[in-house]
Amino acid sequence: MQTTYKTRAGPDRQSPCMSTRFDTKIAVLLREDLEPWQRLNVTAFLVSGLGTQLPELIGAPYEDADDVPYLPMFRQPVLVFQGTKEVLKAAHARALTRALPRAVFTSDLFATGHDEANRAAVRAVGTADLDLVGLSVHGPRNAVDKVLKGARMHP
Numbered sequence: 001m002q003t004t005y006k007t008r009a010g011p012d013r014q015s016p017c018m019s020t021r022f023d024t025k026i027a028v029l030l031r032e033d034l035e036p037w038q039r040l041n042v043t044a045f046l047v048s049g050l051g052t053q054l055p056e057l058i059g060a061p062y063e064d065a066d067d068v069p070y071l072p073m074f075r076q077p078v079l080v081f082q083g084t085k086e087v088l089k090a091a092h093a094r095a096l097t098r099a100l101p102r103a104v105f106t107s108d109l110f111a112t113g114h115d116e117a118n119r120a121a122v123r124a125v126g127t128a129d130l131d132l133v134g135l136s137v138h139g140p141r142n143a144v145d146k147v148l149k150g151a152r153m154h155p
Helices: 036-053 085-097 107-111 115-123 141-147
Strands: 024-031 078-083 102-106 132-140
Touching (some): 036 102, 085 132, 102 107, 132 141
Antiparallel strands (some): 024 132
């Protein structure tokens, strides 16, 4: 049986901290042929977009026992998936039809060096022709599950 986000076993399923079931889901879908450093980079970029447009996803700031403050983070887990180029393209289309908040990362962004160049690279390509390597989405659990059809949990 292939492991999916619904069947994944492990200590995270047993943790009392993970017993909360959120009404929404934050998910990142990565193209399966990315190098490890690319997977991390793409994931970081993609989730940053969700936090800027959906402030309700951000929890309260952190503070340690010595009163040192830390930045707030998402208030719920980010689930990371992988799939083929075709799975990613289909997920993107489904996210668009459901009008879910989303961020994209295209292969062209690996060759750019700053934010303005990133935006220009995406702007230069039509929606159907984007060479997607990553997608992040947020929305109701069921809608996000439908967007991710065919994807599997990142190992």
